[in-house]
Amino acid sequence: MITLSIMLATIIQALDGTIANVALPHMQGSLSASQDQITWVLTSFIVAAAIATPLTGWLCDRFGQKNVFLVSVAGFTLASVLCGLSATLGEIVAARLLQGVFGAALVPLSQAVLLDINPREKHGSAMAVWGMGVMIGPILGPTLGGWLTDSYDWRWVFFINVPVGALAFYGIWKYIRPTAAPRKMRFDAFGFATLSLAIGALQMLLDRGEQNDWFASSETWIEAIVLALSFAWFAAHTALTPAGQSFFNYRLLKNANYVSGLLFIFIVGLVLFATRALTPSLLQGLMGYPAQLAGMVTAPSGLGTMVAMMLVGRLVGRYDVRLLLAIGFAITAFSLWQMSGYTLVLSTGDIIWPGVIQGLGLGLVFVPLSAATFATLSPEMRAEGTAIYSLVRNIGSSVGIALVQALLVRNTQTVHSALAERVAVSDTAPDALALLNAEVTRQASMIAYVDDFWLMTLLTLAVIPLLLLIRPAAKTAAPAPVDHAAMD
Numbered sequence: 313m314i315t316l317s318i319m320l321a322t323i324i325q326a327l328d329g330t331i332a333n334v335a336l337p338h339m340q341g342s343l344s345a346s347q348d349q350i351t352w353v354l355t356s357f358i359v360a361a362a363i364a365t366p367l368t369g370w371l372c373d374r375f376g377q378k379n380v381f382l383v384s385v386a387g388f389t390l391a392s393v394l395c396g397l398s399a400t401l402g403e404i405v406a407a408r409l410l411q412g413v414f415g416a417a418l419v420p421l422s423q424a425v426l427l428d429i430n431p432r433e434k435h436g437s438a439m440a441v442w443g444m445g446v447m448i449g450p451i452l453g454p455t456l457g458g459w460l461t462d463s464y465d466w467r468w469v470f471f472i473n474v475p476v477g478a479l480a481f482y483g484i485w486k487y488i489r490p491t492a493a494p495r496k497m498r499f500d501a502f503g504f505a506t507l508s509l510a511i512g513a514l515q516m517l518l519d520r521g522e523q524n525d526w527f528a529s530s531e532t533w534i535e536a537i538v539l540a541l542s543f544a545w546f547a548a549h550t551a552l553t554p555a556g557q558s559f560f561n562y563r564l565l566k567n568a569n570y571v572s573g574l575l576f577i578f579i580v581g582l583v584l585f586a587t588r589a590l591t592p593s594l595l596q597g598l599m600g601y602p603a604q605l606a607g608m609v610t611a612p613s614g615l616g617t618m619v620a621m622m623l624v625g626r627l628v629g630r631y632d633v634r635l636l637l638a639i640g641f642a643i644t645a646f647s648l649w650q651m652s653g654y655t656l657v658l659s660t661g662d663i664i665w666p667g668v669i670q671g672l673g674l675g676l677v678f679v680p681l682s683a684a685t686f687a688t689l690s691p692e693m694r695a696e697g698t699a700i701y702s703l704v705r706n707i708g709s710s711v712g713i714a715l716v717q718a719l720l721v722r723n724t725q726t727v728h729s730a731l732a733e734r735v736a737v738s739d740t741a742p743d744a745l746a747l748l749n750a751e752v753t754r755q756a757s758m759i760a761y762v763d764d765f766w767l768m769t770l771l772t773l774a775v776i777p778l779l780l781l782i783r784p785a786a787k788t789a790a791p792a793p794v795d796h797a798a799m800d
Contacts, residue, residue: 314429315441317483318422321385322445324473324480325418328357328392328411331457335466342466345401351523356405358710359515360412363508365703366560368417369696370499372424377695378490381421382481387414389477395470419446420698425488427686427694436628439682440621443675448614455607503549503559509542514707518714522721561696564689570697572781573685574704576637579775580681581708583644583768584674586716587651594761595663598656598754609660613667620675633680634779640676641776647673648769656758684782716764723760724753731756 332339332353340350371380391410398404422445426438460468517535524532550558565571591610595601601609620640627636647670654662682701689697731752737745 313483313487315426315438317480317487318381318425319441319445320476320480320483321381321388321418322422322442323448324392324476325388325415326446326448327453327456328415328470328473331453331469332357335457335461335469338461338466339404343398343401343404349401351520352401352405353408355516355519356408357412358519358706359512360409361416362412362511362515362703362706364413364416365420365699365706366507366511367504368420368699369561370559371417372421372695374499376490377421377425378484378488380417381425381484381488384414384417384421385477385481385484388418389474389481391415392470392473392477396467417699420695420702423682423698423701424694427698428691432687433629435683435687436679437625439628440625440679443621443678443682444618446678448617452611452614455611458607500549500553500559503546503553506542506546506549507559510539510546511703511707513539513542515710518710521714522717526718560700561693564693564697564700567689568781569688569783570685572778573681574701575778575781576677576681576775577685577701577705578708578711579771580674580677581705582712582715583648583772584709584712586709586712586764587648587670587768589713590716590720590761590764591651591663591667594654598757598761599658609663610667612664613671616668616671617675617678618671620672621679624676624679628680628683633684634782636680637677637684637779637782638776640673640678640680641772641779642673643676644670644673645769645772648765648772652762652765652769654758654762654765656754716767719764719767720757720760723763724756727759728753728756 336350336353339345339353343350368380375383388411391407391414394407395404395411398407423439423442426442427435430438456472457469460466460472513535517532517539520535521532526532527536546560550560550562588610592606595606595609624636624640647666650666650669685701686694686697732749735748735752737748740748
């Protein structure tokens with residue numbers, strides 16, 4: 313019951329990162345907002361969640377894990393109601409900020425609780441369950457959001473969270489036993505402020521960079537300067553502050569497996585979400601797929617992920633995690649290689665099967681990576697460790713999406729110019745010339761998409777040799793169960 317309750321909370325938080333995307337055009341008309349303004353519905357949620365995520369460890373230390381979990385679920389559910397009731401752009405942006413703040417702790421807390429209530433030999437299975445919740449959300453988000461928007465109204469994209477949040481709140485209140493908070497960590501206001509500024513500036517830069525034409529915009533320069541200065545202050549402050557008194561527990565960086573896990577989850581976030589961002593725009597922009605159909609043909613990749621996670625959960629602990637990770641990355645690279653062969657003439661099978669194979673590969677990566685990352689981390693450091701882990705995954709996804717979108721725009725322009733030079737247009741009627749230019753643009757865009765898929769393929773293959781950085785976990789006795797996560 314604990315597992316079911318916390319996974320409901322995880323799913324609604326992971327879902328809300330993408331479910332609103334397809335509803336933006338409907339929101340834009342309803343709220344009388346411009347295209348530039350309506351993107352703040354997405355940006356506000358991402359930035360608020362990124363800034364609040366590192367607070368998870370300190371909040372659990374100060375108020376107790378159960379209390380933080382309950383407040384997070386209740387606040388997130390209430391903020392969802394406010395999103396659905398919003399009548400102006402300012403109201404929905406404010407409500408999305410609240411959603412991001414309250415939802416930030418849900419994913420890392422769910423991971424920490426699952427690690428706590430299961431003995432070490434079952435951590436692989438526990439991370440399989442957690443991974444399904446984290447990865448299914450972004451996969452199903454566009455499909456569910458499109459269906460709710462088309463069948464009912466964009467407001468139901470947010471109202472759908474209410475019954476799920478209520479069930480999660482009841483389960484957490486009923487089955488998790490509260491304990492006294494340790495209160496060992498001092499709140500480092502300067503460390504939190506500088507880290508928050510750095511994370512916020514980075515997320516703003518990545519999320520709005522393409523829209524602002526990157527460094528041709530003064531906004532991007534301001535965000536880059538704030539990022540550099542804030543992070544430099546944070547790093548210097550953390551290094552000079554005694555252990556236990558800084559906002560970030562730098563003892564986490566002394567754990568080699570944990571640091572290696574952060575590197576790999578950054579790359580997993582980059583590859584997973586970058587590809588997820590490319591495929592729908594390819595189908596809708598070049599193939600003419602409606603949003604709901606695009607969601608239906610990409611959703612089966614989630615089935616591959618679930619199958620892989622159910623299988624690999626039983627294999628973790630029996631086989632070297634590095635072998636499982638190598639197989640997972642190799643399968644993912646194979647699926648991306650298949651996508652690099654896409655053309656403007658594709659059947660639904662050409663889209664579905666590479667997605668399913670990619671889902672299998674990512675499922676094989678996600679579970680053993682999570683288990684290996686936390687295998688040697690002490691229980692008292694898990695809340696903060698899982699928070700940083702989730703933050704790095706989210707930053708990786710933001711970097712990946714920004715990278716592929718920037719390359720897509722640049723390569724489309726470059727290839728269009730190269731193709732246009734080879735097209736004879738003498739004595740061509742204006743209407744025919746416009747049609748010819750549109751076709752050249754389509755071909756250029758397709759080549760740019762293929763280039764992005766090639767980049768993801770090579771990046772995934774380049775990661776495999778780095779698996780040697782992970783040390784196989786020694787077989788030790790399972791630790792005593794943690795009291796605060798025990799059922800009544």
